[in-house]
């Protein structure tokens with residue numbers, strides 16, 4: 153067969169085409185999730201897909217930096233595709249200083265990571281997320297977790313679990329164990345705790361110089377517990393951290409209940425910009441995290457020079473759709489108008505215009521199909537009504553309407569449509 157070879161007919165590796173049924177499923181997610189964010193007063197933003205490489209690389213961490221799509225433009229500028237929206241939002245706020253704080257923004261858009269594609273891991277994917285900028289209170293933490301929980305529920309993932317931790321708690325623990333110098337490698341190991349067996353997680357730490365007995369101790373100390381126990385646990389590490397979590401638990405209990413939350417000391421997350429609370433969200437049996445987020449109190453200062461506390465989350469939209477089994481949404485045509493020849497064309501377009509202005513989708517026969525062929529076609533694309541305007545109908549000022557759902561046929565005067 154001639155034409156392009158198969159691999160060129162498909163999108164580039166790790167990317168996908170969104171044909172109408174998949175696109176409308178995505179659009180449904182967008183509508184549902186946007187409604188949640190809007191209902192909390194968040195307002196939508198969009199930023200360029202292309203960013204200054206220097207901005208992207210500032211606080212991403214080596215693992216993410218390795219995944220940036222990097223290139224030079226024709227003028228030699230170092231650019232890259234955004235790997236998330238937190239960084240572009242922080243950059244935009246670094247010059248939009250007149251936007252009143254706290255800022256409540258959300259997004260539903262594409263991000264890019266040059267990762268090894270596999271199930272649930274793409275190179276181009278959608279993130280829905282919010283950023284709450286300008287507050288450091290436990291109420292701000294609770295609000296972001298509340299929006300996350302409501303977003304997951306609204307999308308159909310009612311059996312979500314959000315695992316929460318705090319980087320300050322991990323740092324205190326490392327300090328107490330005299331292991332602060334090994335922070336990076338210990339974080340890297342903990343980040344793998346949900347994915348790898350004990351031996352391998354310990355091995356990541358020992359290969360980075362952490363003594364074996366301490367590596368095992370860290371593994372065992374970073375266990376999971378009900379969120380209600382977190383405050384007591386954290387108070388032992390740091391008084392004020394414990395007090396912050398006591399309040400957070402109280403606020404969350406009042407807003408969503410605590411059923412969907414756990415405290416898990418192994419959650420540290422891969423991105424370098426986090427400074428406080430961090431969390432990952434899971435939905436039902438789906439293995440990979442469907443969302444994640446946390447507090448990044450130093451990131452804005454890196455861009456604007458002004459200390460600005462902030463936190464947010466992002467949901468991986470394709471993963472969430474997979475987790476709730478939303479793949480296709482069919483969007484049938486409302487009306488298909490069939491005419492036999494040009495004589496009825498002015499009448500056909502007039503009827504179409506009327507129906508379109510009433511909000512219906514209408515297609516008019518292009519003049520190549522017999523009535524039988526047109527009928528077969530509209531059954532395939534999904535259509536509610538077939539309108540036929542033949543000679544007889546034209547003379548009498550009526551149209552013939554076939555209701556394909558109810559399998560009925562009737563006539564209607566054109567002026568009553």
Ligand code: HAM
Pocket residue numbers: 235236237238265267272273274275277279281282283423441442443444445446447463464465466467468469470471
């Ligand atoms: P993240 O955990 O890197 O966080 O990404 C958020 C979510 O995007 C993940 O939980 C996952 O569902 C999805 N995701 C990540 N990588 C891929 C991939 N290669 N293919 C498909 N889905 C993926 C962030 O991006 C932070 N900016 C979140 C945040 C907002 N933190 C504070 N504010």
